[in-house]
Amino acid sequence: MHMTLAHAWLTFVIGLYLAGFVIYVLEFTNSDPSVTSRAGRLIEVGFLFHTLEIFVHTFSGSRAPGSRFLLPVETVGESLSFFAWSLAFVYLVLVKRYRTEGFGLVLSPVLVLFLIPALFPFPERHLAVPYLDDSHFLLHILSAFFAYGSFTLSFIAGLLYLTQDWALKLKAAPDVYRKLPSLEDLERFTFRTIFWGLLLLGVAIVTGGLWTQRAFGTFLLLEPKSFATLLTWCVYLAIMYFHHVSLVKGRRVILMSVLAFALVLFTFIGTGMIKPGLHVGV
């Protein structure tokens, strides 16, 4: 895809998400109740256009010599755009049953924030490693990004839970608590997305190990991201276990899940700053 066209395409996607956000805000500030479905539709259309952009980018022949395809995660901009797409995918496909305007209101600006950097140029770093079109590599990338998307959604649900808890304790904010899902639904959503995140991150760890074994003869790359990922997985597993056996419930366990998201951010963004390795981009 020509660069200018790619930018125009992404700008259009950002415009759709932004329009969705504006409509969600209007809905939240008490305007016409029918606008919510229109906002949801805009996010869906934006996701479809974004999917098309990712698809064209993935199969663009000039990008990875020797490979049939390469997921667009080479630069920081590409990775952020691919993350935004993964986040929308998890929200629209995996957990669509729990979609509400409260989520839409928080999610749409997050999508925009992650997409905007993709419009700016970042230093290109072509991967000089073999088997980039290997199915394990493909699965590793997809499941890792979907896992990050799931954890991000659980973080958003956690924030909404804490907001709802505050509104219900405050007793005088019916406008806020009426618009948000119930605490029980938010708790269920938080742990549903953590479950998906754990599952997908587990797949990413295993397939990543299988690919590095094929490419470099070792299951574990000695990079900060590898260890941070394992730590993130263990922490979320512990939180999931505490919740499952009812060791901690309600606000406290939600607070734990919100704080655990700092690890996801560190794994996704922070590790690249410490020591950039094979895990390029962010």
Added chain:
Amino acid sequence: MDLVCVGLNHKLCSVEIRERLAFSESNLPKALSLMKEIEGVRESFILSTCNRVELYGRGCSYGEMDSAFTRFLSEFHSLDEHLFSPYLYRHWNRDAVRHLFRVTSGLDSLVVGENEIYGQVRNAFQTANRLRNLDSVLYQVVERALRVGKRVRSKTRINERAVSVSSIAVELAEKIFGKLSGEQVLVLGTGKMSEQTMKYLVEHGAGKITVASRTYERALEVAQKFGAQPVGFGDWFRSLRSSDIVISSTASPQPIVRFEDVQLIMKERRHKPLCFIDIAVPRDIDPRVGELDDVYLYDIDDLKGVSEINLRLRKQEVEHCEEIIANELSSFDEWHQSLDATPAIQKLTAYFDHVVEHELHKAKQGFKGKEKELDSLVRKIKASLLHTPLEQLKESAKLGSIEHHLHTLHTLFQLGEKPLSPEARESHPLVEDDLAPNDFVERETEKNSATPTREN
């Protein structure tokens, strides 16, 4: 035609008077039958709720109907007119229609936007219609009022927010637990407010409900009403451990649910959320309980505070509702004006029929054996001749410029008395043309039946 509404409501009249003038479900049919016998009243309708008693009528003159209705209220309820007449309000014609539209929409209710009034108007309408108290215009007025009531509720947010203490309590519980079907409820005390809240909880699918009262008999009595489990007052604490929602309204002079107890229970529950609704005065639950994590405590002031906010927001929707009512009122005016043209149209058609019949009778002698073809031809010619003028007439009626045409028609065809001048009409917007028919037209009109059709 005059349309009148005579009534009183919660705004001016005390409940002592209102309850003495109210028509119960059992005596409403009798009252409607008696209203039919009032001289000069062609249609009638009674709306009687705990907040209002209103009599609607259509007949010859509103002055007469007004005094007849006041007398009727006095005689039917054996109550001196002077006791209630200062509180009576009257609405005439278009104002009466607008008033009923507002009442049905809940804009005139004690709690703005409440839904109950819609069902009450619908039931009153069904009763009046079954007893044939309604015919054409008043039928249309009430039917359209119901339509307006439905539209106002679906197009605005007038009824969206809970305003009663019980419904707010249930709404808050739903915001904590989502669906209430799996939640256990403990009700402490069996006052009226507790029962009302329990009723809402049952309607919203609350799971197991336990009722505790000072006496086991009272707990049993209330529990049976709602399919709940009764417990003696000494056992309520045991039930508290397994409850998710606690509604308390005992007459205890000091808090019965202590901070330390709830703190302990929350540990046992591993901080699974717990909701307290304290509607007792003085309060039953230590206010510090609300400071605990995952404990949501609402006392009567909190619930009233939310109610006030919600009511204020409902009132913001009133303007939007008034717009809908104004539109529906214009639509009603249009319909009513087209109704004014109906007698003239019927008389004109009857006049044509008469002329054609007469000429046909003469011509038939020269067309022996071909009577059918001749009949068909004549009918077609008549239909073609009448089509354009009648369509024009209906269109003018819709646009409100019918008077000029009616005047011309009556002059040219001598259909009967002339209609009122536009000036006279403006002061009586719902006045129906009362055209005295000449002899032959009267015969034909009877045949064609002049009653306007009802809308479905």
